[in-house]
Amino acid sequence: xxxxxxxxxxxxxxxxxxxxxxVFLLFSVLPGSFISGMNxxxxxxxxxxxxxxxxxxxxxDDPLHERFAKYIAxxxxxxxxxxxxxxxxVTKLIGDRLWPSLKLVLASMLFAIVIGxxxxxxxxxxxxxxxxxxxxxxxxxxxxxxKFWLGLMLMYLFxxxxxxxxxxxxxxxxxxxLTLPAIALGVSPMALxxxxxxxxxxxxxxxxxVRTARSKGMSEPRVVTWHVMRNALVLVITTIGLQFxxxxxxxxxxEKLFAWPGVGSLLVDSVFQRDIPAVQGCIxxxxxxxxxxxxxxxxxxxxIDPRIRYA
Amino acid sequence: xRKLGLxxxxxxxxxxxxxxxxxxxxxxxxxxxxxxxxxxxFGSLDPHATxxxxxxxxxxxxxxTLYNWDSxxxxxxxxxxxxxxxxxxxxxxxxxxxxxxxxHNGRKFTADDVIWSFTRIMDGSKGFAAARYVxxxxxxxDVEKGTAKEIAGLKKIDDHTLEMTLSELVDPAFYxxxxxxxxxxxxxxxxxxxxxxxxxxxxxxxxxxxxxxxVVATRFDKFYKPGKPYADTLVVQIMAEAAAxxxxxxxxxxxxxxxxxxxxQIYLADPQLKNGVLEVAEMFTRALTLNHDAVIGGxxxxxxxxxxxxxxxxxxxxxxxxxxxxDKAYRATSWLPLSSPAYDKALKPYAFDPEKAKKLLADAGxxxxxxxxxxxxxxxxxxxxxxxxxxQMLARVxxxxxxxxxxxxxxxxxxxxxxxxxxxxxxLTGPDSSATLRCYYSKTPRTACxxxxxxxxxxxxxxxxxxxxxxxxxxNDLLRQAxxxxxxxxxxxxxxxxxxxxxxxxxxxGLQANPTEITHQYVEDIWVDERSxxx
Numbered sequence: 001x002x003x004x005x006x007x008x009x010x011x012x013x014x015x016x017x018x019x020x021x022x023v024f025l026l027f028s029v030l031p032g033s034f035i036s037g038m039n040x041x042x043x044x045x046x047x048x049x050x051x052x053x054x055x056x057x058x059x060x061d062d063p064l065h066e067r068f069a070k071y072i073a074x075x076x077x078x079x080x081x082x083x084x085x086x087x088x089x090v091t092k093l094i095g096d097r098l099w100p101s102l103k104l105v106l107a108s109m110l111f112a113i114v115i116g117x118x119x120x121x122x123x124x125x126x127x128x129x130x131x132x133x134x135x136x137x138x139x140x141x142x143x144x145x146x147k148f149w150l151g152l153m154l155m156y157l158f159x160x161x162x163x164x165x166x167x168x169x170x171x172x173x174x175x176x177x178l179t180l181p182a183i184a185l186g187v188s189p190m191a192l193x194x195x196x197x198x199x200x201x202x203x204x205x206x207x208x209x210v211r212t213a214r215s216k217g218m219s220e221p222r223v224v225t226w227h228v229m230r231n232a233l234v235l236v237i238t239t240i241g242l243q244f245x246x247x248x249x250x251x252x253x254x255e256k257l258f259a260w261p262g263v264g265s266l267l268v269d270s271v272f273q274r275d276i277p278a279v280q281g282c283i284x285x286x287x288x289x290x291x292x293x294x295x296x297x298x299x300x301x302x303x304i305d306p307r308i309r310y311a
Numbered sequence: 312x313r314k315l316g317l318x319x320x321x322x323x324x325x326x327x328x329x330x331x332x333x334x335x336x337x338x339x340x341x342x343x344x345x346x347x348x349x350x351x352x353f354g355s356l357d358p359h360a361t362x363x364x365x366x367x368x369x370x371x372x373x374x375x376t377l378y379n380w381d382s383x384x385x386x387x388x389x390x391x392x393x394x395x396x397x398x399x400x401x402x403x404x405x406x407x408x409x410x411x412x413x414x415h416n417g418r419k420f421t422a423d424d425v426i427w428s429f430t431r432i433m434d435g436s437k438g439f440a441a442a443r444y445v446x447x448x449x450x451x452x453d454v455e456k457g458t459a460k461e462i463a464g465l466k467k468i469d470d471h472t473l474e475m476t477l478s479e480l481v482d483p484a485f486y487x488x489x490x491x492x493x494x495x496x497x498x499x500x501x502x503x504x505x506x507x508x509x510x511x512x513x514x515x516x517x518x519x520x521x522x523x524x525x526v527v528a529t530r531f532d533k534f535y536k537p538g539k540p541y542a543d544t545l546v547v548q549i550m551a552e553a554a555a556x557x558x559x560x561x562x563x564x565x566x567x568x569x570x571x572x573x574x575x576q577i578y579l580a581d582p583q584l585k586n587g588v589l590e591v592a593e594m595f596t597r598a599l600t601l602n603h604d605a606v607i608g609g610x611x612x613x614x615x616x617x618x619x620x621x622x623x624x625x626x627x628x629x630x631x632x633x634x635x636x637x638d639k640a641y642r643a644t645s646w647l648p649l650s651s652p653a654y655d656k657a658l659k660p661y662a663f664d665p666e667k668a669k670k671l672l673a674d675a676g677x678x679x680x681x682x683x684x685x686x687x688x689x690x691x692x693x694x695x696x697x698x699x700x701x702x703q704m705l706a707r708v709x710x711x712x713x714x715x716x717x718x719x720x721x722x723x724x725x726x727x728x729x730x731x732x733x734x735x736x737x738x739l740t741g742p743d744s745s746a747t748l749r750c751y752y753s754k755t756p757r758t759a760c761x762x763x764x765x766x767x768x769x770x771x772x773x774x775x776x777x778x779x780x781x782x783x784x785x786x787n788d789l790l791r792q793a794x795x796x797x798x799x800x801x802x803x804x805x806x807x808x809x810x811x812x813x814x815x816x817x818x819x820x821g822l823q824a825n826p827t828e829i830t831h832q833y834v835e836d837i838w839v840d841e842r843s844x845x846x
Contacts, residue, residue, distance in 0.1 A: 031717065036724035038362060038440060049455075054438040085354045085361075086506065096522045155558045167559045169548060170524040256351050257552050261523030265351040265551075272350075274720055 004302060008295045017072075019287045020280070024071055027276045028064055034084040034274040035060075058084055071280070080284070081277035085270070090281035093266060098285075100170065101262035104255070105247045107178050108186035112243065116190035117236060120197025125224070127202060135194060142191030147250070151184035151257045168259045181258040185251055189243035196239040200232035207231070234305055241297030245290035337820070341839035342544040348569040348830070351551045352523045357506040358493040359432050362440040364828050367490035369526045369547050372834045374493035374511035375412070377425070378484040379833075380742065382591075382823035385650055387484035387742065391420065391494060391512065401480050401781045402449075408471045412535040414496045415516045422473040426465045427497045430454060433462065441491035447483065449476045480778060485743035490831070514540040514835035524549060534835065541821075541838035563844050566819045569830060570812040572637035572692060578814055586817070591824035592641050592649040593811040594741025597693040599685070599701075599804035604764040605732040607683050610676075613733070613763075617675040619801040623661035625668035625708040631700050632807055636692055640807035645798035646740060646747065648808045650826040652783075653744040653790035658798055660805065668708045680709020686734035688719040693737050693806065726762040734762075737809065742827055744790045748774055751797060763802045770796050818842040 035051050035058075055061050059070070074081060080090035116139075123135035158180060159167035171177035204210060205228055213223050252264035259265075263282050270278035347353065349365040358370040379390040389395065394407045412420040429445045431437070433454040445451050450463025464476035477483065486492065499510040509517050514536070515528035528545045550556040553571050560568040561584075570578060570588070578584040599622070601613040612618045632640050641649060644658040672680060685701075688694040698714050705712055712733075717725065725731050740747045750760035752774050757764060770793055777789035798805075811829035815822055821836040839845075 032721035032724055036727075037720035049442075053435060053455075057436070057438045087355060087357070087360050088506065093522070100523075152554055152558065155555065159564075160558055160562045163562075167562050167564055168550065168555055169564075170521055255523075257555050259351075259524060259548065259550050259552075259555070261352075261521055265523045269351045272718075272720065273354075 004299060005295070008298055012291045012295065015291060016284070016287065020072065020075060020284065021068075023280050023283050024068055027274070027279060028067075030274075032274055033060060034058070034276070037273050075280075075284070080281040083270075083275055083278045085273055085275040085278065090277050093278055094263060094281050094285055097261055097263045097266050100173065100260060101248060101251065101255075101264065103173065103178060104181055104185060104251055104260060104262055105244070107182035108247055108251075109189065109240070109244050111182055111186035112190035112193055113240060115186075116193030117197050119190075120194040120199075120236075121201055121229075123194070124198040124201035124205065132198075136198070139191040139194040139198075142187040143195075145187060147184055147188065147253045148257055150187060151181070151254055154180045154184055155258075168257075170259070170261050181254050181260050184258070185247060185254045188250070189247065192243060193236065193239055197232065197236050200235040201228055204228045204231045230304070234301060237297055237300055237304065241294050241300075245293035248289050249286045335820075337541045337838040338840055339538075339541050339838075340543050341541075341843050342546060342845040343542045343819070343834060343837050343839060344546045344548060344564070344566040344845065345830070345832070345834075346556060346565050346568055347547050347549045348551060348553075348556060351549060353520070353526065353549070355506045356509045356517070356520060356526070357500075358490050358509075358511075359428070359437075359439050359441055359495070360506065362489075362491050364830065367828070368830050368832075369528075370490045370493060370509075370511075371513070371831050372515045372528055372545055372547075373415075373509050373513045373517050374490070374495070375513050376488050376490065376493050377406070378488040380488055380825060380827050380831075382825045385826070386652075387482075387488050389484075390488075391425075402477045404475045404477070404483060405468070406473045406475060408473060409535055410471045412512050413533045414499070414512055415510045415531055416496060416499060417533070418496060418498075420494065420512055421470040422467040423470075424494050424496060425473055426462070426467060428494045429465060429492070430460075430462055431495070431500070432492065439491070441489065444486035444489055444492050447477050447479060447481055447486055449478045451478075480781070481745070482743070482783075485746065488827075515545045536835055540835035542834070545834055560814055560816075563816065566816045566839070566843070567822070568814045570639075570814055572635075572639040574814075575639045575812050576637045578812075584814065587815045587819075589813040589815060589822055589824055589829070591811050591826050591829055593809040593826050593829065594648045594650060594739060595737045595809040596643055596646055596648060596740040597640070597735070597737050597806040597809065598643065598646075599733055599735045599806065600726065600731075600738075600762050601733045601803055602729060602731050602762070602764060603766075603802070604729065605683070607732060608681060610681075612675070612677060612681055612683070615675045616800055617671040618677065619803075620661070621668040621671035621675070621708065622705070622710070622804050623801050624664045624671065625710065626701055626704045626804060627663040628660065628804075628806060629663065631697060635696050635700060636807065639810045639812060640692070641810055643805040643807050645794050645805060646751070646803075647744055647790075647794045648740050648826070651741055651744045651747075651794075653787045653794055655791050655795055658795065661801070665704075665708050672708060672710075677709070680711065682711040682713065683732045684715050685712045686715045686717055686722070686725055686731045688717060688722060688736070690719060690737075692809070693735055694719075697806070698735060727758045729757050729762075729764070731762075735806075740808075744787070744794075745774075745777060748777075748790060748793050748797075751793075751802060765800070765802045767796070767800060770800070816843070 035054050059067060083090055083093055119135045123132040126132055155167040158165040165180055166177055169177055210223060210227050213227050251262055252268055255262040255264035256268050263285060267282040347365050347368050353369060354363050354366050355361040358374050375391055377391050378387045381388040391409050391412060392406050393409055396405045408422055432439045432441045432445045433451050435455045435457055442455055448462055448464040450459060453459035454462055466474040468474055494512060496510055514531055514534040516531045518529050519527040525546055525548045530540050530543050548565060556568045557574055559565050578588055601619060603614045605613060628642060632642060642660050644660045647654045685698055687698045702712050722734060722736050726734060749755050751765045751770055753766040753771050755761040773789050773793040777786050780786040780789060813829050818840045820838050823832055825831050
């Protein structure tokens with residue numbers, strides 16, 4: 001297990017370097033800068049002398065290779081620099097937003113798993129039935145609904161019409177404020193999980209070893225829980241991992257819509273205002289989260305299915 | 312029976328009148344729930360570190376500046392100043408400061424705080440945007456360059472008297488009402504991390520900031536305006552999405568909301584919402600800025616006044632304002648906005664007259680029109696949708712435009728470099744009419760704000776004369792003449808002045824139609840009646 005872990009961690013390093021380089025280069029060639037962005041509302045508050053001073057202070061006039069070398073060196077010691085916008089360390093900015101983001105992502109994934117996996121399972125056990133058709137209609141709808149629109153509809157229904165939940169905000173960070181953004185974010189992975197689970201279970205149900213188990217007289221609940229569920233789990237877990245890992249990135253729209261103070265809304269503001277250190281920090285965090293979740297999933301494979309070995 | 316009915320009606324009237332009177336008497340207590348609509352977070356709660364409108368919504372409640380904007384009087388008024396005298400040459404101001412103002416940490420405000428705050432702003436290593444304002448004080452530039460440690464033009468007479476000597480003949484009120492020139496307490500800033508726990512002179516004390524969500528502040532009982540603020544608590548909730556803001560407003564979760572063009576019409580049509588709509592002509596002029604130095608097809612078409620006038624005649628501006636801006640704008644007549652004391656109410660906008668436009672183009676040597684590139688953002692009020700409408704109208708007089716779409720962030724950069732043939736944008740045009748018109752003064756470089764490259768001797772003379780004039784009425788008259796000259800010269804296509812619209816709940820009172828920025832309110836004057844759902 002330790003070897004697998006070390007090997008996976010070593011694989012993470014080149015991915016990280018590639019992402020860092022890509023983000024850095026992309027924002028270096030994009031037109032506009034934090035300083036010119038300060039004038040975006042027409043206030044013209046930054047005069048040329050201040051602009052020049054700020055460019056110098058922020059190191060924006062340094063050659064690209066110098067800035068990149070400095071950035072790489074700092075990043076690998078955990079220093080993401082100082083935000084142009086707030087003049088605070090990026091680590092602090094991200095630290096403030098991390099827990100709300102994690103809370104949202106965990107709640108969304110929980111919603112997706114609790115609804116999606118049983119839905120897919122039930123559908124697969126009775127293929128072609130009304131249950132199956134209904135489940136898949138729900139799943140496909142969930143996949144195709146834009147998060148922004150779905151979020152607005154949830155607000156309209158639960159806040160404005162039923163008046164049982166607040167429409168936006170963080171409140172005290174509790175369940176009442178978390179519910180709607182978590183559902184808006186969790187519907188898409190829920191739908192995907194339902195479809196994946198159905199496909200995985202259907203495949204396993206037709207496998208020889210299931211037929212053998214049944215012919216040996218094993219009860220249907222035991223066949224399903226002992227043979228089908230366990231074997232279908234590998235594909236389901238892969239989907240969970242991929243979805244879970246990417247949710248932090250997907251949360252951008254939902255966080256902004258619900259005024260949820262996560263990393264996603266920080267990223268949006270930072271991109272629009274060309275706050276490059278903050279953008280780089282946020283993207284790096286999202287990538288790290290994705291890689292961490294997938295490393296954990298890889299380790300889980302080994303536990304779930306002992307036949308899986310990494311070369 | 313009839314008498315009984317009359318008595319009941321009289322009683323109802325009396326009760327109604329009493330209730331009305333009660334609602335007009337400010338109520339103490341309650342919570343004001345405002346919104347920060349311009350971004351998904353606040354940049355900084357250190358006012359010196361940020362020039363952004365979104366941050367000033369909070370900063371104006373926690374901090375105070377030397378001057379402030381009085382929306383009712385439509386002018387700048389002293390805020391931390393009790394009285395001021397000006398020297399004969401108009402350069403030295405003796406400011407008598409408030410002796411009843413306290414910082415939230417309990418310390419009394421003195422002249423030292425002004426000197427320290429302005430010196431901090433001029434610290435060259437910080438690159439504070441507000442340096443452009445403080446730079447009008449004699450010797451401030453030396454501090455910025457690092458050749459002096461103190462601003463020579465600031466002299467403390469006593470704890471509450473300050474002498475301020477300026478390096479040019481300007482009204483300091485225009486410079487020191489900006490939130491980014493707030494007066495801060497040295498001892499609190501020097502503790503470090505001031506933005507996380509700001510301490511100011513304003514009516515509300517900072518209590519909580521959840522980055523990306525909200526700022527909460529509570530009433531400061533030692534605020535220098537007796538009996539104010541009325542409310543116990545102020546919450547500024549970040550809500551960057553207009554659709555979500557609309558839902559939250561209708562659900563009574565917020566007390567104020569900023570409306571876009573589409574929502575504006577919907578709110579006006581709604582019998583319940585239309586009474587809670589506050590409108591003001593903000594000091595922003597939306598315009599198509601033509602680069603007079605741009606070479607197109609071997610010629611400089613925009614250097615010719617007739618071509619510029621033709622463009623103004625060729626576009627049906629009223630139709631665009633009605634259909635696309637949904638009447639959430641006022642037709643622009645020249646550069647200065649409606650609220651400027653130098654604005655000439657007699658000016659009539661350019662008439663929509665394509666035939667006249669064609670004739671002007673022919674006279675200028677473009678009988679078949681010409682083609683140019685128009686840089687634009689996707690902004691709904693002054694971006695691509697407007698350009699698409701203009702495209703059709705200009706095509707009818709032979710002018711073909713090719714839109715080049717960029718992010719709003721990039722517009723200024725392009726304009727400053729002169730990398731444009733024309734661009735459409737929103738421009739701050741107040742409250743200092745002189746600073747606004749400086750953008751057309753031939754000695755103003757393109758990097759400052761002369762994005763058209765406009766050069767006109769007559770305009771320069773009027774502008775220079777206004778700069779030397781000490782009598783405000785005479786100065787405004789000169790600026791009015793300069794603005795009228797601009798109207799005739801048409802250096803840009805005059806589009807509109809922004810109509811800022813704020814929706815407010817029926818229990819909110821005391822909001823001000825602030826033309827400098829509608830979200831910037833005197834929160835100490837706002838009060839909530841008992842109908843507010845927040846108890």
